[in-house]
Amino acid sequence: MxxxxxxxxxxxxxxxxxxxxxxxxxxxxxxxxxxxxxxxxxxxxxxxxxxxxxxxxxxxxxxxxxxxxxxxxxxxxxxxxxxxxxxxxxxxxxxxxxxxxxxxxxxxxxxxxxxxxxxxxxxxxxxxxxxxxxxxxxxxxxxxxxxxxxxxxxxxxxxxxxxxxxxxxxxxxxxxxxxxxxxxxxxxxxxxxxxxxxxxxxxxxxxxxxxxxxxxxxxxxxxxxxxxxxxxxxxxxxxxxDQKYREYFVDSSLIFPDASYSLVKQFKPYEEVIAGQKIATNGKHNLFAPLTGHVILAPSGMTVKNLDEEVMFFVRPPKITIFE
Ligand SMILES: [Zn+2]
Missing domain, CATH: 3.40.630.10 (Zn peptidases)
Structure with missing residues (x-):
């Protein structure tokens, strides 16, 4: 709770x-x-x-x-x-x-x-x-x-x-x-x-x-x-x-070309994606994951309000770092 x-x-x-x-x-x-x-x-x-x-x-x-x-x-x-x-x-x-x-x-x-x-x-x-x-x-x-x-x-x-x-x-x-x-x-x-x-x-x-x-x-x-x-x-x-950190390098972002697009599902924080996986669609055109890695800052639903902002970001698989 x-x-x-x-x-x-x-x-x-x-x-x-x-x-x-x-x-x-x-x-x-x-x-x-x-x-x-x-x-x-x-x-x-x-x-x-x-x-x-x-x-x-x-x-x-x-x-x-x-x-x-x-x-x-x-x-x-x-x-x-x-x-x-x-x-x-x-x-x-x-x-x-x-x-x-x-x-x-x-x-x-x-x-x-x-x-x-x-x-x-x-x-x-x-x-x-x-x-x-x-x-x-x-x-x-x-x-x-x-x-x-x-x-x-x-x-x-x-x-x-x-x-x-x-x-x-x-x-x-x-x-x-x-x-x-x-x-x-x-x-x-x-x-x-x-x-x-x-x-x-x-x-x-x-x-x-x-x-x-x-x-x-x-x-x-x-x-x-x-x-x-x-x-x-x-x-x-x-x-x-010594603390172990997971370092995620932001590779690219997802941007909807117009308001007709929506995500194919709700993505959880750090949800894994595979290069080429269908991420979003407007029924005619599809958008795909550009890499095998994870998504961050995904919206809480499948659509977004502000089209002039990224829908979410794609990050590479994390690098484990321990700072001395
Ligand atoms: Zn903020």
Whole structure:
């Protein structure tokens, strides 16, 4: 049975923390909560709600405000919490049904599928996310390390979404052992994290679990706490036991050419596929698996709402890695 979410993580509480960060600003940018220690150290950017319907990020905010007040326990450096997509998050928390929740992922465009020229778009661009990304840019650029918290439609044990090189010293002790690599080179357009730091900082995301599951909230909180420890920003060491990771290299994606297509079945997280296997169809044309491996980030049904986004991704069979 699904454990009940603790009371403090109910919608009312999440709204309270959304209001807090919405009304916090740093350097004139709203939706930013900045905590600085007196001793210098790294600038850790923790970004939440890049997608409106992914409340694990607000659970992390709640934790570091009330359960583990970061303002008192930060030893050095600066932590910048950025609630990336404020308007979509407001919609999510005001949603009355599943349909409304699902359409609160973004307002005008997906913040993880940004056009290359996003920073050169008109300041008065009609798309909310374009204007928001432009105002967040100066904040994002200050990060020395970027950590972006997400969740998925289907339940899973969590995934570390690695961008660029894997940083074993930062993920050591995370309660997640599946690492996804190369997605940034396969996905359409640019994810928000592309604009973090100076372009060469360690950046990673997590998919904490399914959007509203208590396990996802707990996992997101645990990862963030471990990351702060690994960076030496809060007290406490993390386990140094050799941990076995499964590293999945993203090879390609599935995109529906138009709305007439649907998957031939519902795919489970990491479901195995064989090269040439029929994956989707519109009755006339079929789409096939390009490799023998697995699928990740599959939708919870057989159809998708947003055609400008991948339906799911194909990953190679995992490589087992043990970091020294
Ligand atoms: Zn997301």
């Amino acid at each position: 699904e454990p009940k979410s603790p009371k403090y993580l109910g919608i009312g509480y999440l709204k309270k923390h959304l209001n807090f960060i919405k009304n916090s600003s740093y350097q004139g940018v709203g939706g930013i909560w900045k905590i600085g220690a007196s001793k210098s150290g790294p600038v850790l950017g923790i970004t939440i709600h890049t997608h409106g319907n992914e409340p694990s990020g607000l659970a992390v905010l709640e934790y570091f405000r009330e359960k583990f007040p970061l303002e008192q326990r930060l030893k050095n450096g600066v932590v910048i919490f950025s609630l990336n997509n404020i308007r979509a998050t407001e919609r999510f928390l005001a949603a009355k049904n599943t349909e409304e929740k699902m359409s609160s992922r973004f307002v005008d465009i997906n913040m993880n599928r940004l056009p290359d020229n996003v920073m050169r778009c008109n300041k008065n661009d009609s798309r909310y996310e374009i204007r928001r990304v432009q105002e967040l840019k100066n904040i994002w650029e200050q990060f020395d390390v970027g950590f972006d918290i997400h969740s998925t439609t289907q339940e899973n044990d969590g995934m570390i979404m690695n961008i660029g090189a894997v940083h074993p010293q930062l993920i050591r002790g995370f309660p997640i052992t599946d690492i996804i690599t190369n997605i940034e080179n396969v996905q359409i357009a640019k994810p928000a994290v592309f604009f973090y730091g100076n372009g060469s900082i360690p950046v990673m995301g997590i998919e904490a679990g399914s959007h509203e599951s208590p396990q996802a909230f707990t996992r997101a909180i645990a990862c963030t706490e471990v990351l702060l420890k690994n960076l030496g920003m809060i007290e406490g060491g993390t386990t140094t036991n």
